[in-house]
């Protein structure tokens with residue numbers, strides 16, 4: 001069969017990936033540089049009997065996708081910094097009530113309304129810690145248009161598998177990039193759907209987890225009554241103030257992600273094991289890093305690139321392993337240095353870790369990374 | 380489609396294990412809850428046919444006492460969550476239970492746009508004229524100059540008329556009554572449940588613990604009597620001067636229009652989209 005290849009925007013590929021994953025519902029509020037996601041969703045979803053809802057703000061948008069997912073649909077939204085900030089409380093709701101959904105953040109320069117049309121990767125810590133309370137979270141980050149498509153399918157799969165929100169941390173450079181994208185077909189990829197409880201249970205406990213720490217989910221109108229709860233609750237979905245029940249819930253919500261890191265963490269390695277100098281990065285910065293590695297190799301330096309496709313949970317153990325024996329590590333980011341802190345925590349003390357940072361609304365260039373590489377080499 | 384032929388009892392909805400409820404003596408919420416269950420019974424609606432979405436507040440605790448599909452969400456956001464549920468699962472009856480804070484103050488924007496969208500959801504607003512859960516602070520429906528725990532010298536802000544707002548914004552069914560007029564609560568909820576489009580039922584409810592205590596109405600019967608005295612049927616409004624209507628609760632049906640609900644409109648959009656796809 002001939003492969004379906006299309007030349008398209010990263011933001012458009014995000015929608016195509018969502019559709020392949022089975023999404024039928026989008027709710028959003030337009031914002032640069034994510035609006036093409038909403039526009040394509042509004043074209044495509046009604047054609048397949050799905051729904052595009054333009055809500056009154058981003059608080060309503062995330063609330064609506066949570067509702068749609070509870071109603072039985074696979075649902076997503078797309079936004080950028082200001083909207084991502086508004087969504088935080090209800091991302092916490094999706095975590096606590098265990099509602100699968102995907103939140104796309106095509107990052108732009110901040111804080112506040114910042115540089116609306118310019119790229120940044122400065123929401124990556126907000127993705128981890130933006131909402132109050134103890135929790136873990138899954139965040140993926142695409143570096144190519146193809147990854148906008150492929151990782152979006154993964155984002156939905158993980159949301160369904162772990163009953164949680166998944167944050168899709170794109171950025172303006174990738175969202176507005178035009179590249180060839182292979183539109184894979186249904187039978188080429190694995191599609192995961194939320195787990196259902198077995199039939200004929202005497203009583204269904206909405207928050208009673210199986211051994212994988214994930215409770216089966218029920219759609220209203222089926223054999224069992226559903227219960228979803230934003231407050232600390234027991235297995236019945238009733239609010240509780242018992243310290244034992246509270247600890248059990250918080251720990252399970254955390255562990256269902258942290259204990260499945262092997263399944264959730266995805267990365268790409270470019271000469272990672274044999275290199276002397278390692279560049280660790282994610283999203284839009286990867287493109288500059290890979291070019292920098294090629295140019296540095298021409299200069300006789302041995303440079304590898306580790307691309308984190310999963311940023312959260314952070315692959316600390318793996319980075320700790322792979323960085324052993326390296327002469328230096330460089331962490332390029334379009335921010336003042338956020339993920340570098342995680343890298344430093346993971347890397348053995350003696351190895352120098354330097355950042356290559358841009359926070360002026362311009363994308364990182366290979367030259368800037370090579371410059372920092374020079375500094376590391378001369379240390 | 381609710382299965383109207385099925386016999387259901389309102390008691391099927393009651394989660395006995397959590398009773399007695401935790402609302403204060405004299406609180407109106409028990410009356411509103413029971414009226415809702417009676418309306419379910421009358422409408423032939425079984426627990427599995429309905430999704431009850433609650434926000435945060437004393438009224439938002441109502442789902443604790445229910446067997447139904449229940450979704451307890453963040454403060455002010457019950458309506459957009461209910462919207463998503465209804466669109467994804469249109470055969471469900473979706474009803475959002477919200478306080479005056481939940482529905483009209485922090486959630487005011489969603490109330491306007493849910494009304495305008497005319498989304499096929501029932502909003503059951505229990506308006507106790509203040510924030511009960513957090514200790515009786517003023518809300519956007521607290522009557523002008525009333526005393527609350529954050530307006531000791533009187534609330535300087537005039538109250539919002541939730542029904543008029545919703546009606547103006549486009550809701551196709553809007554009605555108001557009070558806990559004193561208990562039979563009307565059930566009747567209006569019943570009308571709302573069989574209505575297509577956004578339907579809002581506002582019930583003014585006594586909160587003797589806070590609003591009452593701060594405003595010389597701390598005894599429950601006293602507050603009920605006050606609700607009765609303050610109520611004016613909508614039919615009488617045209618005969619009264621603005622002065623006579625001040626701080627009154629106008630009760631009755633504000634809007635009951637047949638027409639296009641969001642879901643019926645969206646089905647049309649979907650068929651247009653499919654036609655375009657086929658002609659491509």
Ligand SMILES: Cc1ncc(C[n+]2csc(CCOP(=O)(O)OP(=O)(O)O)c2C)c(N)n1
Pocket residue numbers: 435436437438439454477478479480481482507509510511512513518
């Ligand atoms: C975002 C947010 N802000 C504030 C609160 C605190 N809070 C909880 S309930 C409530 C007011 C509830 O008032 P209302 O909706 O009228 O319900 P009532 O308790 O009067 O029934 C407030 C302010 C909260 N939970 N979330």
Ligand code: SF4
Pocket residue numbers: 401402403405406407408437438507511512585586587588589
């Ligand atoms: S504080 Fe007021 S609203 Fe809350 S339960 Fe008590 S009487 Fe009812």
Ligand SMILES: [Mg+2]
Pocket residue numbers: 436478479480505506507508509510511518
């Ligand atoms: Mg209130």
